[in-house]
Amino acid sequence: MDRRARGLALLVAGAFFMEILDATVIAPAAPHIAGDLGVPPVTVNVAITAYLLTLAVFIPISGWLTERFGARRVFTVAIIVFTLASAGCAAAVNLPMLVGTRVLQGVGGALMVPVGRLVVIRTTAKTDLVRAIAYLTWPALAAPLIAPALGGLLSTYASWRLIFLVNVPLGLLALPLARRLIPDVRADTPRRLDRRGFLLVATGTAALVAGLEGIADQNPRWPLAVALLFGAATALILTVVHLLRAANPLVDLRILRVRTYRVTALGGSVFRAVMNAIPFLLPLLFQLGFGWTAAQAGLVVIALFAGNIGIKPVTTPLMRRFGMRPVMAGAVLASAACLIALSSLTGSTPLPLILLVLALSGTFRSIGFTTYNTLAFADVPPERLTGANTLMSTVQELGAGLGVACGALLVRLGASFTEGAEPRFRVAFLALAVLLVVPAVEAFRLPATAGNLIVGRAKS
Template identity: 35%
Template sequence: MATTDPSFRRYLPWVVALAFFMQTLDTTILNTALPGMARDLGENPLRMQSAVIAYMLTVALVIPASGWLADRFGTRTVFLWAIALFSLGSLGCAASPTLRMLVIARVVQGVGGALLAPIGRLVVLRVFPREQFLPVMSFIAIPGLVGPLIGPTLGGFLVQFVSWHWIFLINLPVGVAGVWASLRFMPQLRSETPSAFDWGGFVLFSLGLMLSSLALQGLGEHLVSTALSVICLVAGLCAMAAYWLHATRHPRPLFDPALFKIPTFRIGIIGNVFARLGSGATPFLTPMFLQLGLGFSPSEAGLSMVPTVIGAMLTKTLATKLIQRQGYRRVLVGNTLILGLMIASFALIERGTTHLWLAVQLGLFGMINSLQFTAMNTVTLGGLDTTTASGGNSLLSVVQQLSMSLGVASSSLFLLLFSGAPVNRANPGVDLVPAFHATYIAVGAMAALASFIFFQLRPQEGESGPQARAAGDSIQD
């Protein structure tokens, strides 16, 4: 069996780490480049959120099928296809002459990106013995931290001094290296009897996500009539309700409704949705605020985001001790309220704000945001056992991508409504600072509302075990 070959265990973590790096770098490098891309494509920068949402939503749609695809076609085959699609989508993004073509290429890129991390985690879980899983996943998570650290800065420098096309083209040599390494060191693992896939549930669930997201974008951008947007929203909610009814009757549903009988999982998942509506929108809003509102250059905006990542990395070492001392309920309720206030506090940033104060504020946000993600991940997964861990982890990954996608869509809607800016062309003459300030306050209020959900935890609920810590470390935030 391939898993007994020492070379697989020696080099496999590096292969998976490379894939994690590709994915996390791409999700952070784009935000800083959006205003420059908008100028080149002849678009209003306030409409560029569709390039971000298309990727996140595609990832959310494809993740549920990743395990079945690996069992059916083999881990190496699917992993190679994931790298190929991600690289092909990157090339398509670089060659896109319009926003519409860019969105289509981002969808292709998202299909590949959705498979990279889940397949990588699955292979590590099957190749390494249980006692080695957590150390290996901790090693693999390091590139996932490096990507967000250099992504905004690299994106800013590339768009200012070279061309925005290179934020996608740099994925190609990494993809070539990934294909070579996967052919040599990725084992081909598949199930002899793959379980049946819930295609009916997959279609209903995907349809619900797509229609709801399109409705939010339509309401914000006024690209279609309000009536059509409302119809899409109602149809999306109807599809999600139909999926829930389908799941209660299907023998092996896409996501087992029994997961929601676990109190900590139920509260954690719902809390994730609302908390990430605010915190997931901030990395998208802030680079645009710095450039379109405060007049920063792309490279200055990228460098300004570094304290956020440094703050997040520092908090990783303190989060576990704080949670163990104070308990999940107290940490999540208090930190969620602080997170909402922290997001809203960006409305106090004016053109004369010093770089030092901006760095302090962004660093504090990174620390609070990281603590929020760590606590939410572990409380959600801590109550799962071996029979529910896989489905619960997959659903949490989907919810993360979905809620961040909805956060970007809703923040864009607020920004467009508060600015009153036209959506068919760039309008650099409009002072967007008041619109950004109002948007930060609205987004912060949305994030703070999740504290009511986390208040439903009992004081002693949420004891985290090895399964929760391992899954929490492997999920990139």
């Protein structure tokens, strides 16, 4: 990779940093936000979920906007929207206002990250994809390492509002760099926007989130929640039917016929959902169950992401030595074991043991994410990369958002037949471990030679 390509990859990595920071920084501060806004702590998950699922709703049109207006313009506008929305979150006076500004952040993130990643993928040879992904991944990994401590410390010793202002100077710095480094990639003849597909995706996703939040509410309104979930299922089924029949669909589901891509998109999204629920649940467990401060909880959660980063240098050699299938399956099974270990933690568990369990969970989380990200585009033809990137970004964000929502729902369900904070979190962690059966089965069904060429192990 030449110097300009590295600069482009690092700029996009910076965009990932901003997005991931805001996706994870809220969790340790949730009790403080809840106390200030007058809502239960678990309810603050809606601000996290709204952000992530807005990404999922708007990512599908990012490809069309890039074709129509050019990557440079879309990326620049996205940074502006994201930065202004971050300032708006800091000024929120109630939960609906916070959720609204988080939705605006999601709109900016939906147009910022996938467009940048698409430019990197389209301008990088397949033989350099692993290196390009490394450039994208390493700086972005710093965000979840910093976010728990930052969120906890600021909310404990200053104000939770400051956690949203961190991205403002980063956004101001990224603007001139985007104008210089992002190429003006666009289509000569942009395809028409699939408006029906977009409305169906937005309706189904919104109804799904509202239904899950309704069930997880402190006083669930069951008829409304069930009606919303039924409406979501109907809308999403109609979405799939429409996308398979449309001449120019919003997202191309036919790319799922590529086996390695399908495993990454479907099984990988379940894995991502489960893994993203953990950083949301842990700070709440430590504060509500163990009685720790937000600062203590945030600092301890760093162990999770320290394991995430620490294993990175050996992940590619592991894939090259053992192959993608064994490494992916091993990461999923080991993550399930770590969830079972997390369910056994109590307020009297020695701190070194807690740190060890968190570090191991982060280690296998990182291995799993890297294998899925590396395998995703291994067998995708170059002419289908745009559609594949859009669909992958959509299902990844949808999985992350639903993971947080499901985590909150499982805690609430645990409270219905257990007493005390610790038992309800134990139920949530065990249920999440069971969900990992799906990606484990998908991983074992992969061909033995899957991804060998892209990691340089052998010719497939």
